[in-house]
Amino acid sequence: MDGRPNVVFDMGNVLMTFDGPYFARCFTDSDDDARLLHAALFGRPEWALLDAGAIGHDTMRRVAEAHLPLRLHAALHACLEHWPERSEPIIPVCDLVARLKRAGAGAYLLSNASTRIDLQLAGCPAYPLMDGRVVSGFERVMKPDPAIYLLLCGRYGLDPARCLFVDDNADNCRGAEVAGMRAHRFDGDAAALEDAVEAFLGAWGMGLR
Structure with missing residues (x-):
């Protein structure tokens, strides 16, 4: 011991x-799009499941895509991959x-x-x-x-x-x-x-x- x-x-x-709204703003061109991205990614209950090891990042990506317009999917992918660099x-x-x-x-x-x-x-x-x-x-x-x-x-x-x-x-x-x-x-x-x-x-x- x-x-x-x-x-x-x-x-x-x-x-x-850890600031989800800030991270989302880093990968979008407007405050409105940042709010959409934050809500679909960091603001989803599935984010806690990701931290719990109950789902993987591919599932988190698919969940977030389902809650975003297609035009924001590239921003989502970039954010999901690179937000840790903004911490x-x-x-x-x-x-x-x-x-x-x-x-x-x-x-x-x-x-x-x-x-x-x-x-x-x-x-x-x-x-x-x-x-x-x-x-x-x-x-x-x-x-x-x-x-x-x-x-x-x-x-x-x-x-x-x-x-x-x-x-x-x-x-x-x-x-x-x-x-x-x-x-x-x-x-x-x-x-x-x-x-x-x-x-x-x-x-x-x-x-x-």
């Missing part, structure tokens, strides 16, 4: 931006991961994401520092199911009581707490996150500062 304190990070809107690192959080590692704590990734997650993580400076990851699309179980948090702990020998989970979604934070972890909901306030991590590490005689 790993005796270190560990911080477990979500990816979307914690380590990397940007959230630098204060990525910097926090580096500081955690220097302090001797563990850092892990736990994300509801598809099997193409590595396309997005290619732009994440914190990812090479991570001690491990669990991704819903590969495991076919999703947050906030407590099973996915316990899967991470079992795979890497972590004690849930020594883990702080960071996510932008309140339900996912509650799932972590059910699994025995502490949790912090990240709302974009990097200073508040740093304070939460500092307090967590302090319980184990460690610190960032």
Whole structure:
């Protein structure tokens, strides 16, 4: 069992931006077309099934095509293939991961994401520092199911009581707490996150500062 304190990070809107309307606008020529593309792709309930590993990207493409005029199919294909390149690192959080590692704590990734997650993580400076990851699309179980948090702990020998989970979604934070972890909901306030991590590490005689 790993005796270190560990911080477990979500990816979307914690380590990397996820903004469906913005991504859709990158591949269309008007706000109206962007709204149509977003609704047909990121706004569909099937998007969650993609992250769950229940459907593949070809199925997601066909579903989205059925909800778009033919003139937007090329934009859809480009968006589905290349939106991860438009995701940007959230630098204060990525910097926090580096500081955690220097302090001797563990850092892990736990994300509801598809099997193409590595396309997005290619732009994440914190990812090479991570001690491990669990991704819903590969495991076919999703947050906030407590099973996915316990899967991470079992795979890497972590004690849930020594883990702080960071996510932008309140339900996912509650799932972590059910699994025995502490949790912090990240709302974009990097200073508040740093304070939460500092307090967590302090319980184990460690610190960032």
